[in-house]
Amino acid sequence: MANEKSSGMKWVVGIVLLAALGGAAWWHFTHEDDAAPDFQSAEVARGDVTQAVTATGTLNPVVNIQVGSQVSGIIKSLYADYNSPVKAGQIVAELDPATFKATVDQAEGDLANSKANLELTEIQAKRSTELFKNKLISESEYDTATANLHQAQASVQIKQASLENSQVTLSRATIYSPVDGVVISRNVDVGQTVAASLSAPVLFQIANDLAKMQIDANVSEADVGGILEGQSVNFTVDAFPYRTFHGKVVQVRNAPTTVQNVVTYDAVIGVNNADLKLKPGMTANVSIIIADRTNSLTIPNSALRFRMPEAKPVATGTNAAARAARNNGGGGSGGGSPGGPRPRGEKNQRTVFILPAETGNKSDDRAAKPKPVQIKIGITDGIVTELVEGLNEGDRIVTGLAQPTANAGAPAANPFGGGFQRR
Numbered sequence: 165m166a167n168e169k170s171s172g173m174k175w176v177v178g179i180v181l182l183a184a185l186g187g188a189a190w191w192h193f194t195h196e197d198d199a200a201p202d203f204q205s206a207e208v209a210r211g212d213v214t215q216a217v218t219a220t221g222t223l224n225p226v227v228n229i230q231v232g233s234q235v236s237g238i239i240k241s242l243y244a245d246y247n248s249p250v251k252a253g254q255i256v257a258e259l260d261p262a263t264f265k266a267t268v269d270q271a272e273g274d275l276a277n278s279k280a281n282l283e284l285t286e287i288q289a290k291r292s293t294e295l296f297k298n299k300l301i302s303e304s305e306y307d308t309a310t311a312n313l314h315q316a317q318a319s320v321q322i323k324q325a326s327l328e329n330s331q332v333t334l335s336r337a338t339i340y341s342p343v344d345g346v347v348i349s350r351n352v353d354v355g356q357t358v359a360a361s362l363s364a365p366v367l368f369q370i371a372n373d374l375a376k377m378q379i380d381a382n383v384s385e386a387d388v389g390g391i392l393e394g395q396s397v398n399f400t401v402d403a404f405p406y407r408t409f410h411g412k413v414v415q416v417r418n419a420p421t422t423v424q425n426v427v428t429y430d431a432v433i434g435v436n437n438a439d440l441k442l443k444p445g446m447t448a449n450v451s452i453i454i455a456d457r458t459n460s461l462t463i464p465n466s467a468l469r470f471r472m473p474e475a476k477p478v479a480t481g482t483n484a485a486a487r488a489a490r491n492n493g494g495g496g497s498g499g500g501s502p503g504g505p506r507p508r509g510e511k512n513q514r515t516v517f518i519l520p521a522e523t524g525n526k527s528d529d530r531a532a533k534p535k536p537v538q539i540k541i542g543i544t545d546g547i548v549t550e551l552v553e554g555l556n557e558g559d560r561i562v563t564g565l566a567q568p569t570a571n572a573g574a575p576a577a578n579p580f581g582g583g584f585q586r587r
Contacts, residue, residue: 202566203534205519208559211462213550215455215543216398217390219431221381223401223446226434227372229343231256232364235336237263239356246350250341250370257339257367259358264334271327278316278323285309285316345372348444374440379411379433381450382421388429390454391416397433399448404441411435413452455543461551466563467516468541468549472534473565513540517562518555534562 237259244256292309295301349369352358358365379399383391397411415432422428433450435442517534539554555561 203519203562204564204566205560206464206467206563208461208463208551208555208557208561210459210557211548213457213460213462213543213548214453214545216451216453216545217383217387219381219383219387219450219452221379221431221433221448221450223377223379223435223442223444223448225348225371225374225444226376226378227343227345228348228444229345229370229372230366231339231341231368231370232366233257233259233336233339233358233360234364235259235264235333236358236360237261237337239352239354239358242350242352242354244341244347244350244368246347248347250345250347252341252343254341255338256341256347257352259337259339261334261337264330264337268327268330268334271323271330275320275323275327278319282313282316282320285313289313339367341368341370343370343372345370346374371444374444375436375438377435377437377442377444378414379435379448379450381431381433381448381452382428383416383431383452385420385427385429388416388431391431391452392454396453397450398453399433399450401442401446401448403443403446409435409442409448457543457550460542461555461557462548463516463539463541463551463555463561464563465544465547465549467561468514470517470562470564472517472536512542512552513538515539516555519560519562521560 239257240260241258242256243254243258244250250256289309289312292301292306296303296306347368348371350367351365351369352367358367379397391413393413393415395413397413398408399411400408411433413431414434417430417432420427420429431450431452433452515536515538518537519534520532537554540552542550542552544550
């Protein structure tokens with residue numbers, strides 16, 4: 165009796181399992197078509213495209229002069245401070261001149277002594293000449309007198325040069341502004357000792373004209389090829405985040421700068437700072453406009469990145485559908501260049517997918533398959549790209565999928581509940 169009950173239970177369990185398997189298979193095959201991908205699209209439209217190179221740089225005066233001291237000494241007086249306007253030739257600082265004046269006095273005394281000695285040797289040389297003519301002295305004595313005269317003349321020249329050098333040193337104790345401008349930095353105080361040894365110490369930094377400034381922008385080697393003199397530049401600074409300033413490229417310097425194997429070049433951008441809002445040292449976020457298009461056909465960049473999903477193999481096990489999908493431009497979502505296959509050597513040609521015109525029937529429109537089209541593109545601003553040829557205004561271009569492609573091939577859930585998965 166127990167064996168009969170056990171056999172009956174096995175039959176019941178088997179029937180339930182077969183029913184579950186049949187129900188799962190029916191659910192999967194009847195709803196398989198509903199998992200067809202739903203494409204997102206956008207229309208080809210007209211708009212403006214601006215391609216720019218971004219970089220950062222520092223604002224500097226066009227003429228920035230460092231005023232130093234060629235002589236050592238103690239700062240006696242300062243006649244300029246931060247933000248002081250100065251004129252060319254104006255005294256901005258003075259070193260203690262006592263030591264330099266003493267040197268000048270000594271040089272003047274040495275010169276006077278040399279001149280007195282010169283007067284004596286000239287008299288002796290004149291007397292020796294008369295005596296030699298009358299053969300009252302020997303020729304060697306005459307030669308000695310002549311040589312002494314020449315030495316005295318040379319000594320006067322040496323002492324004269326020494327005096328002039330001392331006077332120049334004394335004059336350098338007074339520091340003058342070389343240009344008209346504004347003092348932007350003062351590096352010394354009264355009483356401070358200035359030591360001019362191998363290099364001149366910098367006392368002041370003077371900007372010639374803050375109304376004319378420049379940006380030294382660091383442009384990467386990958387972008388420097390598109391930058392030319394005269395191109396327009398827009399930039400912002402942190403001090404005025406809601407204001408856009410303008411300038412022009414005036415020079416692209418050939419000297420490279422390498423920091424941690426990153427090579428950059430200095431692009432000099434001229435800036436008009438008539439309102440004096442910009443200050444030296446500010447960091448500028450630069451956008452150099454290298455190309456501009458107005459009222460041109462544009463497509464979203466997402467359309468260039470879209471790839472057709474692989475078609476799912478049919479029940480017979482053949483891969484004809486998958487091969488057809490690949491022939492139509494699809495290559496899977498896991499690699500390849502954005503925008504489909506690209507002809508070798510034609511970087512401005514891409515493959516995109518367009519949808520047929522809408523018929524008004526929702527199911528027919530959804531079942532319509534995208535068609536690959538070869539297009540030629542132009543510049544891009546990172547969001548949209550200029551369309552040169554291949555499509556017309558109003559064409560619907562595929563930009564993505566409304567649902568992930570992986571969901572279409574996911575195993576169907578068991579309609580009777582539980583965790584059954586098809587093997």
